[in-house]
Amino acid sequence: MAEEARYRIGEVAAAAGVSTRTLRYYEELGLVSPSGYSPGGARRYSDTDRARVLRIRELQELVGFNLDEIKTIVAAENRLDELRTEFAVISNVEAGRSPQREQELVAEAIEINDRLREEMKAKLSRLETFLADLDARAALYRRRAKQAKR
Amino acid sequence: MAEEARYRIGEVAAAAGVSTRTLRYYEELGLVSPSGYSPGGARRYSDTDRARVLRIRELQELVGFNLDEIKTIVAAENRLDELRTEFAVISNVEAGRSPQREQELVAEAIEINDRLREEMKAKLSRLETFLADLDARAALYRRRAKQAKR
DNA sequence: TTCAAAGTTAACGTTGACGTTAGCTTTCTA
DNA sequence: TAGAAAGCTAACGTCAACGTTAACTTTGAA
Numbered sequence: 001m002a003e004e005a006r007y008r009i010g011e012v013a014a015a016a017g018v019s020t021r022t023l024r025y026y027e028e029l030g031l032v033s034p035s036g037y038s039p040g041g042a043r044r045y046s047d048t049d050r051a052r053v054l055r056i057r058e059l060q061e062l063v064g065f066n067l068d069e070i071k072t073i074v075a076a077e078n079r080l081d082e083l084r085t086e087f088a089v090i091s092n093v094e095a096g097r098s099p100q101r102e103q104e105l106v107a108e109a110i111e112i113n114d115r116l117r118e119e120m121k122a123k124l125s126r127l128e129t130f131l132a133d134l135d136a137r138a139a140l141y142r143r144r145a146k147q148a149k150r
Numbered sequence: 151m152a153e154e155a156r157y158r159i160g161e162v163a164a165a166a167g168v169s170t171r172t173l174r175y176y177e178e179l180g181l182v183s184p185s186g187y188s189p190g191g192a193r194r195y196s197d198t199d200r201a202r203v204l205r206i207r208e209l210q211e212l213v214g215f216n217l218d219e220i221k222t223i224v225a226a227e228n229r230l231d232e233l234r235t236e237f238a239v240i241s242n243v244e245a246g247r248s249p250q251r252e253q254e255l256v257a258e259a260i261e262i263n264d265r266l267r268e269e270m271k272a273k274l275s276r277l278e279t280f281l282a283d284l285d286a287r288a289a290l291y292r293r294r295a296k297q298a299k300r
Numbered sequence: 301t302t303c304a305a306a307g308t309t310a311a312c313g314t315t316g317a318c319g320t321t322a323g324c325t326t327t328c329t330a
Numbered sequence: 331t332a333g334a335a336a337g338c339t340a341a342c343g344t345c346a347a348c349g350t351t352a353a354c355t356t357t358g359a360a
Contacts, residue, residue: 040326106295145256190356
């Protein structure tokens with residue numbers, strides 16, 4: 001049961017806060033492609049596609065990765081998603097065909113995920129320190145403001 | 151008592167993990183300038199200069215600001231530092247000359263600092279959510295790995 | 301004192317991440 | 331069923347943040 005691809009490129013772009021050009025650029029780089037097309041050849045995105053775009057933006061904006069690093073991450077996730085879809089289509093027993101491939105992909109996903117988590121933890125603690133410094137600075141400034149007022 | 155400017159550009163660059171070109175570029179943009187020069191005209195950075203470079207890198211790499219945004223922040227901080235230095239040089243009473251200027255600068259610093267703190271808090275909580283998602287994903291993958299092994 | 305290493309200015313080059321424009325086609329809504 | 335709005339491809343443009351090169355000078359250890 002293929003998920004229906006109903007969003008137009010402009011809708012997904014608006015939802016993600018980017019331009020349509022950006023989505024075509026992501027596609028060019030192999031980051032996300034629409035899972036369908038209209039009869040006339042216009043891109044149609046599914047909910048999964050849309051979610052992937054949002055994830056890319058999160059990795060880019062919040063985490064600060066470049067599109068190349070992001071590609072590594074989402075590529076692994078996408079391969080895993082595809083495998084899951086396959087499993088859903090052909091029967092579970094029939095799917096037993098490639099248990100090794102699944103193990104490989106899951107192992108890969110775990111590795112990438114773990115690396116990412118470590119980086120995020122590190123970044124988080126650095127950010128906490130940074131915020132604490134800001135708070136200290138804030139207190140300092142306010143003392144100085146009081147001092148200056150007299 | 152002016153702080154001595156002893157670091158060569160290469161040393162500061164190494165400490166900050168950037169190239170010397172980058173430091174000259176920052177200078178070109180008005181972000182940080184060495185507070186001294188050798189007799190022959192070579193840049194000499196003080197500890198304060200060095201700290202400013204490190205702060206710029208932190209704002210850039212950790213927080214994700216661009217050099218223009220960073221300039222706004224460090225410019226305000228630097229103005230305040232200069233004022234403090236002035237106060238240290240001319241006597242505290244004599245310094246009473248411009249209490250209004252100090253109040254303005256401190257108010258400005260407080261405003262910028264507060265904005266920055268709010269942004270950081272928001273970013274921090276988004277990052278926490280992101281990390282929680284990663285953790286959930288990790289658990290999921292590990293369950294799936296176990297499943298696949300049987 | 302020498303001389304390799306480091307620094308200087310000035311200018312042009314590069315790269316990632318899109319923006320913009322042109323010319324044409326599809327979609328949708330009134 | 332018009333026609334404005336949205337999409338399509340292809341190609342060139344832009345901008346920040348440096349990298350690189352050239353031609354020359356200063357520094358500092360041997």
